[in-house]
Amino acid sequence: QKEVEQNSGPLSVPEGAIASLNCTYSDRGSQSFFWYRQYSGKSPELIMFIYSNGDKEDGRFTAQLNKASQYVSLLIRDSQPSDSATYLCAAEDPITGGGNKLTFGTGTQLKVEL
Amino acid sequence: DAGVIQSPRHEVTEMGQEVTLRCKPISGHNSLFWYRQTMMRGLELLIYFNNNVPIDDSGMPEDRFSAKMPNASFSTLKIQPSEPRDSAVYFCASTQKGAYEQYFGPGTRLTVT
Numbered sequence: 001q002k003e004v005e006q007n008s009g010p011l012s013v014p015e016g017a018i019a020s021l022n023c024t025y026s027d028r029g030s031q032s033f034f035w036y037r038q039y040s041g042k043s044p045e046l047i048m049f050i051y052s053n054g055d056k057e058d059g060r061f062t063a064q065l066n067k068a069s070q071y072v073s074l075l076i077r078d079s080q081p082s083d084s085a086t087y088l089c090a091a092e093d094p095i096t097g098g099g100n101k102l103t104f105g106t107g108t109q110l111k112v113e114l
Numbered sequence: 115d116a117g118v119i120q121s122p123r124h125e126v127t128e129m130g131q132e133v134t135l136r137c138k139p140i141s142g143h144n145s146l147f148w149y150r151q152t153m154m155r156g157l158e159l160l161i162y163f164n165n166n167v168p169i170d171d172s173g174m175p176e177d178r179f180s181a182k183m184p185n186a187s188f189s190t191l192k193i194q195p196s197e198p199r200d201s202a203v204y205f206c207a208s209t210q211k212g213a214y215e216q217y218f219g220p221g222t223r224l225t226v227t
Contacts, residue, residue, distance in 0.1 A: 032214065043205055043218035044157070088157060100145070100209060100216060101170060106156035 002027040004091050006105035014113055019076040021108050023089030026070070030091040033065060033072045034102065038086045048074065079112045086110070118219035120206050126225045132194040135222045138187055139208030147216060148181055148191050149205040157205070163189065164211070196226045 003026040013019045025033070032051040036044035050056045050063040050072070062075040072091075076083055086107040093101045119138040127133055139146050147162040161171040163183045171181070178197070183189040193200055203223050207216040 034214070043221055045218070046215045049214045100214065101159065101162060102216070103159070104157040 002030075002091070002093065002103050004089055004103050004105035006087075006089050006108045008106060009109040010111050011108055012111045012113055013079050015079060015081060017079050019079045019083065019110055019112070021074040021076075021087050021089075021110065023072040023074075023105055024070055025072065025089075025091045025103075027091065027093065027103075028067075028070065030093065030103075032092040032100075033063075034090040034092070035061075035063060035072075035074045036088040036090060036104075038088060038107065040085070044088055076110075079110075081112050081114060084110055084112045118206055118208055118217055120204075120219035120222050122222060123220060124223045124225075126227065127196055128227055129197055130195045131226075132192065133196045133200075133224060133226075135191040135204050135206075135224070137189045137191070137206030137219060139189070139206070140217055141187070143208035143210050143217070144186070145209045145211060146183060146189050147207040147209075148189070149207065149218075151203045151205060151221075152201075160191070193224075196224075198226045200224060201226050 005024045034049045035047050037047050038044045048061050048063045050065045056063045060077045064073045086109045088107045089105040090102040121136045144165050148160040149157050151157045160173045161181045166183045181191045203221045205221045206219045209216045
């Protein structure tokens, strides 16, 4: 059973601080990893993906991947109240025929407090 | 583009009734995914299609669930008969082959009483 594990939270950080969200995965064959953001009552939307070991930065967001430790993280710098949401980590299964079969974690709820 | 379209947005039905959820993917996308989301189990992949062909239905919980994609612009997920434990939000998502991002529809909130 392929699993993606996340702490459900809530993770509370003050406005302007760095939020650190973590995720572990069980399938060493997974090559690509995704962070989706989901506001309450809304659908998930992709904010970052990463497939190489190391860091990938996009604005205030940095994704980190360590395949040896099977660990993925998302850092949000200068956290804003608008970042308050649930963050879903997902691992892509290698498949044939194209498309991205994803296994999602249950998500970490982030609260950015004024 | 209008994005992924799902209908209905909300469905309340009684146990034993048939439920049909509908999805229109983004034009030009050739992969379509059906997910179910609950508080306990999170977001689970039920089935996905490539070029209208079902590729992996291992996430379909049981024979009461079935999905079809008769053409590139339409898919259905049917539950017959429905049970209270089927209550969840059902999302449809689509993507282009080789692309990384899946685009999710607004979801259908299903309540089975």
